[in-house]
Amino acid sequence: MVGAIVFNVTTAALMVMMLNCGLGVVGRDTLRSRPVPWAAAVLTVLAVAGVLLQLLWSGAMDALDADPARSGWWREFTSVFMQNGGLSGGLWNLATLAAVAALAHWYWGGPLTLGFFLAGVVLPGRIDTLLGLGDGPSTDPRNFAGSSGATYFLGATLALALLTRTRLPKEIALAAGVPVLGLAMWIAQENGHGLVSVYGFALGGAAWAVRRRVRPRVGRTA
Numbered sequence: 001m002v003g004a005i006v007f008n009v010t011t012a013a014l015m016v017m018m019l020n021c022g023l024g025v026v027g028r029d030t031l032r033s034r035p036v037p038w039a040a041a042v043l044t045v046l047a048v049a050g051v052l053l054q055l056l057w058s059g060a061m062d063a064l065d066a067d068p069a070r071s072g073w074w075r076e077f078t079s080v081f082m083q084n085g086g087l088s089g090g091l092w093n094l095a096t097l098a099a100v101a102a103l104a105h106w107y108w109g110g111p112l113t114l115g116f117f118l119a120g121v122v123l124p125g126r127i128d129t130l131l132g133l134g135d136g137p138s139t140d141p142r143n144f145a146g147s148s149g150a151t152y153f154l155g156a157t158l159a160l161a162l163l164t165r166t167r168l169p170k171e172i173a174l175a176a177g178v179p180v181l182g183l184a185m186w187i188a189q190e191n192g193h194g195l196v197s198v199y200g201f202a203l204g205g206a207a208w209a210v211r212r213r214v215r216p217r218v219g220r221t222a
Contacts (some may be wrong), residue, residue, distance in 0.1 A: 010185050011193050015096055018155035021162040021175050022103030039110035040101035047094055047147050050081030065144040080121050082145035093147045100155040107161050119203055120153025124196045149196050156197040157204030164208055
């Protein structure tokens with residue numbers, strides 16, 4: 001019981017840190033003047049549609065989850081828009097997906113936000129296998145569906161973004177604390193949310209480095 005509470009508290013704390021990183025990098029006072037984040041709208045509509053499908057069709061989870069015992073190439077992608085955490089877990093996943101995706105859209109742009117989210121779907125499992133961090137496909141039904149993994153992956157890119165744009169000690173500590181806490185969660189709890197956050201932070205760093213190299217060239221060409 002205590003272990004489950006600590007697991008949930010640390011998982012929620014990591015998300016709060018990433019949201020604050022996103023608010024810091026886009027500017028808390030600029031939210032009302034920003035355009036509609038269409039990438040966030042697309043992802044949220046798909047996630048809500050997945051929940052509605054589950055409510056209307058009792059076979060939705062069996063047909064669309066990522067159970068490795070069942071065949072279907074589509075499951076890797078459709079399972080992200082299924083929710084299996086009950087009412088509170090589902091609402092948390094929908095709300096955090098909408099918020100994180102909106103902040104990511106305003107910083108990274110819509111196409112890259114969708115790209116990061118897709119990377120959060122397909123990369124973690126493959127990286128785990130490459131690094132030998134897993135024993136193959138999970139047999140825990142709780143891991144067969146849910147948008148949280150891709151959301152935490154996307155959220156961690158906002159922490160990287162803040163780290164590259166601030167000189168304030170508090171913000172540096174906040175941003176750097178995301179991968180540190182994520183790794184600690186994985187080591188202490190085998191909490192996958194923490195590990196995918198480390199992966200997202202690393203991919204965000206790669207994207208930032210590419211952007212930094214490309215923009216000066218574009219400026220010189222123009």
